[in-house]
Amino acid sequence: VHTVARVREAGYQPGSSANGWDHPVSWCRDYDGGRSFYTGMGGTVSSYDETDFRAHLRGALLWTTRVSQADCKATITGNYKAERLTQANQPGRNDQIGEPHGLVTAPDGRVLYIGRGGADSSQPVVTDWNNPEIGKGKGEIHVYDPQTKKVTLAGALTVFGNKGGGDELIKVEEGLLGIELDPRFEENGWVYLHYTPHSQLNRDTRMAERRVSRFTLDLATNKLDLGSEKVLLKWPVQVHSCCHSGGGMTWDSKGNLYIATGDNNSSRFSDGYSGNNPEPNYKGVSFADARRTAGNTNNLNGKILRIHPEPDGTYTLPSGNLFTGQETDEGGGKTRGEIYVMGVRNPARIFVDKQTDTLYAGWVGPDAGAPSTTWGPAKYDTFAVITKASNRGWPYCMGNKQPYRDRNLPDPSKPLGWYDCNAPKNESPNNDGLVNLPPVTGNNIWYSPQGGAPDFPRDANGVPSYKQEEATYGLPWLKGGGQAAMNGPVYRYDAASGSGTKWPAYWDGKWFVGDFYDADQPRNAVLTDPKTQGDGGLPVHSESLKKIVPIGNDGIKNLMDWKFGPDGALYVLDYGRGFFTSDAKSALWRVTYTGGGPTPAADQLARGAQ
Template sequence: MKRLGLLGLVGLFLSCGQTTHETKKEEAPEESRFVKEVFATNLFEPTELVILPKGKVIFTQRRGGIKQYDLKTNELSDYDSIPVHHEKEDGLMGIALDPEFEQNDWVYLYYSPVGDEPVQHLSRFTYTAKGLINEVVMLKVPVQREECCHTGGSIQFGSDGLLYLSTGDNSNPFDSKGFSPSDERPGRSAWDAQKSSANTNDLRGKILRIKPEPDGSYSIPEGNLFVDDDPLTKPEIYVMGCRNPYRISVDPKRGWLFWGDVGPDAGEDVEGRGPRGHDEFNVAKEPGFFGWPLFVGNNYAYNEYDFSTGISQAKYDPAAPVNNSPNNTGLQNLPPAQPAKIYYPYARTDIFPQVKNGGRNAMAGPVYYSDMYESRSKFPVYLDGRVIYYDWMRGFIYFLELDEEGNPTDWYSFMPNTEFNNPMDMEFGPDGNLYMIEYGTGWFTRNENAKLSRIRYIEGNRPPVLEASVSRYSGSAPLEVRFDASGSKDYDGDKLKYEWEIEGEVFNDSVFTYVFEKEGVYYPELTLSDGKGDYRTQQFTIEVGNEPPVVDIAIAGNNTFFWQGRNIAYEVQISDLEDEKGAGIATDQIRFDINHYQSTDMAETLGHQVPVSNGLTLIESLDCKGCHKVNEKSIGPSYTAVAARYRSDRNAVNYLSRKIISGGGGVWGEQAMSAHPDLTTEDAASIVEYILSLGNQMSYPLEGTFKTSEATGRYLFTAAYKDRGKAPLRPIEVTRNIWLRPSRMPADLFDDSKDIQARGGEIRSIYHGSWVSFNNLDLTGIGSVSFLLANREKGGTVSIRTGAPDGVEIGRGEIYPDRSTGPTSTLEIEIKDVTGFQNVYFVFTNEGEENKLLYIRNIEFNPKP
């Protein structure tokens, strides 16, 4: 009865009689021609996928599960599982089909077997309807399991039948401060990537290339990096010098190898240590050494560094790199280092502005060729020969056009307005559609937004875009609800047909009002069609019979400002229609808190109310949710644990703000936090204050007096009530927030202005006729306004008005000229008795004067005596 709305899901395309749209080679396809179909959600750490020629998709999960999705029946099933060691980053990492799968049913997995032997297995299995059988361990990669990190584990076949396998450097990166982990001290080989990535006699930190043989063994193809029988080299190596080549691909026509390499964490270059961390997108037309851990990015060189003395030596030479680590079992003289084709730090970079900024996790996807597919929904020829490059953390996807050397010459941004939650792996299926798994936003856990999906290209008629809303989702009977789908559209200009179904009735208007007379739960559904066979649907849930509670906080006196040391009388007021008629207000469901935030960034709280703190908004917009949860440990600590640790630390805001901006680790374990160098100090402080507020366990009475102890920052009064519900209706929770700000504020925190300049907290370059305004200020109990003047070049008049620049004048004062840059002075202007919230304007005049009049540093609202 309760059908899910197909908000991001369109299964019916390309109806009969449609008009064909031909996309020419030189025309970039419109985003609206790509549609994402979500097949499954709430996955548990998906890692890599393959598309079977039999209409099925198989993908692996890190903890050993193997899932199968049937495209014909639309069913997701637990196909099989294998026992794996899944501590740290190990587990079931990769899967690939044999090029002759339709004849031999062979499937390859790369995983960490259980047991005491520290090793990774590349194994071949036989696919059957009931699971995988006949395991043959083809290749073993010895590793260490005492320390984290970097497993790699992507498997790909080239069109020549050769198998490529990526392996991580298997090194702990956390004791090197985000620089080269090259610790040569005794017993520290797990902290030295010279033993693996830069070791010609080790399989880790590499991309291996082998030829599988029918008996389950393998041979070494011609053209690998080391071709002789030198005991100091491994002949399986095709590419070396990788840190964590997590997802790779092979061009089916050119034979080029692509991979994204996840880089180290240093947020800034440091003299004597080396460059800040960069992620890389790499292209190998031939075998080679790609630098790690001696170089990163565009062959940016690290210094050789003595971890025992802290003394730096010369930088490594990319033309003639040398690995002289005692942990190296291979050649000392390495091949010349090859630079990355794309490289980028946490911060924005002018070299590759397309990658923006934030957390980093570079990945490589497949190369597309339209002539390999015959499906009508295959991708357009414009994308021919382009390789997919994407970032797991930042969520972008590009189709890159490359020149003959593999350098990007054109970046086609793929579906930039579509949300991707940590895209993990993607492959083109036999139908020419792009299949994708998304890991989701939390590390090492099941995520509701971890998805299996397919992206199809619509060459002809496009389905309509459904945008619909309702005015209310709950309330007492009779409940009047306005339904509005007027924002819906059709990219082909087709006339849309609206079909709302409510209680067996059908309505065909885009906007209408309906009254639900009886109590109960209703499921109105809209079907939006374009008249050409394509449609979308959306279902709403309306609960009738439970009016949302009314929550308020009555604060005596001014409701915008606070003054240090003054008492604030308050009362939490709760009412609920149903509860008051029944068992009464559920007092145990009332929550009331008073919190202080030290941030000086007040811009977001100029109004009377805000629904959430700016810190939470920033967290949602950044990569924080990939590593942290509110109450549960993820790859990083929970926010409540952070709040508990720093509750009594008065320097916590400054300290943690710097940590967020610069990154680093060591406090909560070895996992490093990404740097956020583009984040302002004020925004970082807002994030910290939100997190610290989660640890406030103090309770306050619902009515009383609160004495302010701080002179700066903000006070937040929060009240919430969850009603009792009314079966079968769910309880409803309503929250009320009131922010109080300091009465003195930097002058540049205005909401609007005319003919002024603001910088460094000041209003500067004020001319005759200039004004600034502040919205929604409560003037109740305000007796005067003071201005701290930094420079009175020409002086003039300040007129304080409400509502508009020419609104009612409530105060006026004269500023006399003073060209000195010495001590500041204060002008205090008494104002008329005004109550309630007002938009307040400060208008500056000096008739006949064309030069700058004055500077103002801050503005203070003074209470009546």
Template sequence: MTLALLGTVPAAAQDEERRAAPPGGQDPLVLVFHAEDAPEDRTRAGVRAIEALGAEGPAAEHFAVDVTSDPADFTTAGLLDYNAVVFLSTDGAVLNASQEAALQTYVRLGGGFVGVHDAAFAQPESEWFTGLIGSRPDAASPDDTQTAVVEVGDRVNPATRGLPVEWAKRDVWFNWESSPSGQVHTVARVRESTYEPGDTAEGWDHPISWCRDYDGGRSFYTGMGGTAQSFAENNFRKHLRGALLWTSRLARADCQATIDDNYAAERLTEPNAPQSLDQIGEPHGLDIADDGRVFYIGRGGQWTNAPVVTDWADPDIGLGPGTVHVYDPATDEVTHAATLEVFGNKGGGGELVKNEEGLVGIVLDPDFADNQWVYLHWTPHSEIDRETHTGERRVSRFTFDEASGTLDLASEQVLLSWQVQIHSCCHAGGGMDFDSEGNLYIATGDTNSSQFSDGYSGNNPEPEFAGVSFADARRTAGNTNNLNGKILRIHPEDDGTYTIPEGNLFTGEEAGGGKTRAEIYVMGVRNPARIAIDPRTDWLHAGWVGPDAPEPSATWGPAKYDTFAVITEAGNRGWPYCMGNSQPYRDRNLPDPEQPLDWYDCDAPRNESPHNDGLVDLPPVTDNNIWYAPQGGAPDFPRDADGVPSYDLDEQFLRLPWLTGGGQAAMNGPVYRHDDESDSDVAWPAYWDGKWFVGDLYDGDQPRHAVVMDPSNVAGGGLPVHADGLDGIIPVGEGGIRNLMDWKFAPDGSLYLLDYGRGFFNADQHSALWRVTYTGGPATPLPADLAR
């Protein structure tokens, strides 16, 4: 079958001015090429769709269409009048050497190319054409029509702008001989869990549509369009039209944002001088001023093999340096701004020896440029009680002295302080951030032992020291009258005091007063090291580390779940009663904590610990958005009539296959917001706008992703609908960022990261501040090359 040629290929003008301009003209023309024996119904449907798309929208986006099945029409002169060439139904179509050379010349002169579905079978012996397409279908790909979900990861590309984030489509879904991820810019993926991908499945990262600036021109390929019905579908027609507008030079697009080589990662700090912390302390957090200076802190550990005092009879028990350093990108220099004497240099060894207290959080005042105020979240050594093994955690405001480049320690104003147990490790939390109303969010750990519950709920009421229970998180995270295991929200005032914003979880007057703390915004978090406010929505994004159980238990409940959540209002996130999507633990209590009691009710949890001095009836648990265990991402199980999961590994299903577990230490990141008015040459592209960066301390199989959330269900625990892996952009492995401790975007759009280093409780030669910048070019075509 051959479709009639709707227009002849005009001879190209031969003058030098024409050859210097990109192919095509101000009256855009698109050439559709198909095999002579192509399937008639699909080919005719595709041609008619492209013709109709050329007449849709404003007149400035219109284009005309010619159609051919004759390879002889591929001549150097003949192609120059076309803004774009479309390969449609080209399985079996072969250009000879001179015809492919004409296509190569056309692309190198700035021509556009669109490949649809089986265009990936054309020119099977051509390495250049493989590069133009991006990959080839695997021979064992399924060849039947199946319904699957398409994830639309690029929200700004003209081919995907306005499409739903999740799109159910019936088509023929190719697998690839080699994944093009990282080499092309993927705009959409197909979700393999929604269909049968066959033995050569790609896994969670299965690109289905992508684009790239290739060999001087622009190439767009979609694996969709394998059925005639596709060309009648509204979403696919929008998708194809956007691809045609970009390749025809009627619209601009960034097709470089997810290509690994377009990013440069640079270590900014040198290793410390011997027995010194001149460059960096034990990395534990950063914040960035409007002028680009990076303020970063060290928790309390010193250099490797530095003396550590663990004897409680010694007055210097746990004494360590909480450091503040400043990196200035204008000079590429580091200054050591302050050292605070903290309790926290007590690392290594067993449960009763190591400690995570110290200088654990930093945030700059929203008006730092004017007032130079810096807020630190820390445990001063001067306030520890060596008899009861307790300490004081506080949030203090200091003034930074611009003249000397140091923090004025005498300027301290203590906003908020509370008691923590420091007898048994761990969980100090530490993250802080401000919202647009000037409210300060403070993440606190549950200060609870990781032991004495076999790694499950952390609700053992029995162990205690000097009357303080240290293994019962119901005393802290699950207690409405305790500031540990929470995310607090206060409004700092200029005089060093604070007020309580409206909308926190409690007023402080519940049950007549004395049973709640009004500072609590979120309760039920275990160890939230990092939090971030989305500057556009003011939504809180948080992550926290879970317990240590390697597998779920039908007796005690879920395994180790590290957690991320988008928090749009005050609430209870579950610990130590429930984890993940309302998966309950088993209660335990005196006289025998080894005997399991009833399952907790996530809808109406009760705190019946003997160490509870708050409310017994707690707010209902809100489902979280992301959780992962050693077995993988978002484990779930069949549930009985009471809603209790089976916790049987043989019945487990993983709802987020892009996530894997292991050692696990959740490290929440920022929501990127692209500044369209910025002239920065290092800013990450607009592709990443609105994406939430979630990661883990550990590299390798642990998560480091940028995810797309659906705003319509994010508040109720909606899962991410798309995730971009970052391992090709943020270097991992030896020589890379092995232990991610914090990450934030700077005003210039570059990404700063802290590598904790190797081992724990010290700063070693790998502890470092890094920056990842974008090095790709601008969107294409350039404004001067637009057809209209």
């Protein structure tokens, strides 16, 4: 059946008859040529005085009596088909797919997807810093053509990003991290790639260069001209220690390109709480202090950048970013004008709904499995609706402005005061930006191993108790554990499209949020309130997608990226079952709708119906 209405049990005491967060009360379906509509409402005389209920009932009568059409099939999971599009690679070759890391769909239906840099597991991995080949990998760009159903290896960049697994001082998350197509791709073939070139690696200082470059794809052959590179933007990253490279990119309707960057910071030295340990460092560069990066107004890491690419391969800065780049503190330049959002930890996936130019983002939190009354909240993976330039808090605050404890020098193992989310200060010895930071904006979705949107009683200074037994959970449909947030798209239904596989209008305007893992973690379509979403308002509705975007070892188990194509179908990358490699489960999938249009058919409408 298709659920029409649910009861929000959080608004009353349901007692022993509670259903939980998913409590249907009205539903409908097409059956054997007829139409069935059920509602559990209307049990009191006063119900029929309610305008909303009468409209609800009227709609049911009009549809069941064939006076009007409606779609009562949109959420029936049997009306969706998940199909694997790519085959397993030939032995020793990444001919079909690399280590999956991102996808984008072209206006003509082609799907371009990238491999980060991990090789087939049979290939050698160099981890010795004395070897000039250390970490050398291939960041591949593949093209899937829906007309021929064939895959073309468009090209491969030589990247730093192939050191395999291990601890924080061995593994690496750099490589080919993001892909986007120019708004005029059909005319110019321009492809934007976010990557870490191996050629710029400094093995002595263990620093590398991250860049966003523009390349040209031959639209007739699906081959990338590697000699066409125009470097738009570049900045330094430390690679002595893993992690957090970010990578996603997206456009708004005004031709601005958004670039997500990770905080370039280790998780290992703060017990999984705030990444704010000033020590250790390597040759003067701290790799355990996200105040050096995400909390630094003069650093491009741990940010969502916004630039306006120009035809000559340069870029300009749009108005409305968080800083102009001209701010000074004690006489020196202290900001970067490219920064649109600061205070994000590892934003792998971002998306702009071009109908509203609203930015949607998700990022992975730290590793603490439970809250601490000494240090602060547990790991919160996060999703946010971003309507203006803002500071999202990391490494000072997470969730709905829940602060961490400072652990500054001389002894990082000793706590100092709690951070002030409304007036955070960057007092790290590794900070070369402003000391006084923009106030933190609360986020819309956060989840921990204990549940969705945990919150705690707060003292007179606004500091939560962080006592697990005192927690309340604002989003009961969410749970974490092993977790890695993967933001998805906002679906927009195209009524003019003749596609027979497009998702129905029911999903229009819904925001897809997911997690790399598929156990208790989210894979949901949510709705937010436009009046509160920009200030961290909780979603007003959610429904699971796990039976539509199938989970399990033979389904899409490890969600790496998902986007809708021009055909209205959902394209999904499954990372595979290993790490820092591609394997037989690494694949591009497509999820299509097979339920057909609204019913009854036009020729079955009652005589005289509109």
